[in-house]
Amino acid sequence: MRITGIRVHQVDLPLHEGGYSWSDGNRVEVFDTTVVAVETDAGLTGHGEVCPLGPAYLPAYATGARTGIAELAPHLLGSDPTELLAMDRLMHRALRGHPYVKSAIDVACWDLLGQASGQPVCTLLGGRFGEDFPLYRAISQDTPEAMAASVARYRDEGYTTFQLKVGGDPDTDIERIHAAAAELDRRHTLIADANTGWLPHQALRVAAAVRELDVYIEQPCMSYEECLTVRRHTDRPFILDEVIDGVPILLRALADGAMDGINIKISKVGGLTRARRLRDLCLEAGIAMTIEDSWGGDIATAAIAHLAHSTPAEWRFSVTDFNSYVTVPIAEGAPRREAGRLAAGTDAGLGVHPIEAALGEPVSITRR
Known part of the structure; x- marks a missing residue:
């Protein structure tokens, strides 16, 4: 199995309670989340998500996640996403630091391994x-x-x-x-x-x-x-x-x-x-x-x-x-x-099926 493409989607996630507040006066009312779809030549697509808690919590921010994924994506095309340690090493060679950028791609690779093996990720x-x-x-x-x-x-x-x-x-x-x-x-x-x-x-x-x-x-x-x-x-x-x-x-x-x-x-x-x-x-x-x-x-x-x-x-x-x-x-x-x-799902991989209408059009696509 080889990676043939990586799509990135941006989605706003409003909160039921209207907002979320924590120390130092920080508050978020709508979370900016990034969904990654890793496409393969086996016809399988794995998904991951990364959603920083605003820009003032950890060294992470939403637009940085998408910029970093676009930087990483060309380095990953042609790689086997089921070789998880090799993928981890490849991402960390291609982009020093910024672990949150790599997270959604890593999760998508676990999703693909689960789908390919017929087992849930857990x-x-x-x-x-x-x-x-x-x-x-x-x-x-x-x-x-x-x-x-x-x-x-x-x-x-x-x-x-x-x-x-x-x-x-x-x-x-x-x-x-x-x-x-x-x-x-x-x-x-x-x-x-x-x-x-x-x-x-x-x-x-x-x-x-x-x-x-x-x-x-x-x-x-x-x-x-x-x-x-x-x-x-x-x-x-x-x-x-x-x-x-x-x-x-x-x-x-x-x-x-x-x-x-x-x-x-x-x-x-x-x-x-x-x-x-x-x-x-x-x-x-x-x-x-x-x-x-x-x-x-x-x-x-x-x-x-x-x-x-x-x-x-x-x-x-x-x-x-x-x-x-x-x-x-x-x-x-x-x-x-x-x-x-x-409870975690029992279907293969993460067991989730993204709602395309909710994801909207990709904000970036990298393909071979």
Whole structure:
């Protein structure tokens, strides 16, 4: 099988709640997602999706993804997309850095391998653990009262894990955490996710003020070193997210005992091939994982579901389903939440079939 063409589509994804807010005053109302179609001489087409969380969250932005894919595409024509490690190496030789650019292409290659072998991607990633799995719900930053009301609403819809967006004024964040915790009991999990928004002294104040609560602290500060300082001065369980962008920093964090869990965002690390490496290291080290991406629609959610379903339940801390946050479906066959739970599809590959009308005309096409 050889790659004969790469198509790129741009789709706007409005949010059901009207917008999504997190630390440092960041807010997005319509997500700009990129869908990649990798065509082959075998008549099969694989799909992937990359959707940065705006330009001010990670070193990634939507137009950069499409520009980078157009730069990469000519180098990939004629390659075998089912040789996943070879494809990964080829992309990283052709374009240094910019892992988010390569992510959608990598996911599309996994989709093709699954289609060619007649197996779902989760089987190729290690197997299917359980019938389904619970989801977390991200709670957009708002007043303490509004965030507590959102927690209660999603709790009643079946969610059991809540990622509270904090990282603002420490006193307000303390109120937010206490208000949300009051809506939950021991069956639920509460995460205070600062998304790098606090300085260390602010993070330590918040951690001390919520010490009696059953709450996780996630990525309090911008740098790894700042987060490690906070980690060493609090007994709250601790999660790292934005700073874990590859194997070298994960190995350092494991040696430092810097966390109890990490977030694996597929596009942040460069696709499923590299996300699986981090996943398997965490399995060996006993580190819990949130399996997700920066954002996305149906195709990104399918990729998340396959990586999550192939991760043993003991290490699967939480998972998200971004297609339930947005108003525009872009693929049939994508997993859909039921009572706060999700399952990867059982069809070959990702199991998704893009809705051509939703994708619209390609913004770029590269063919042999």
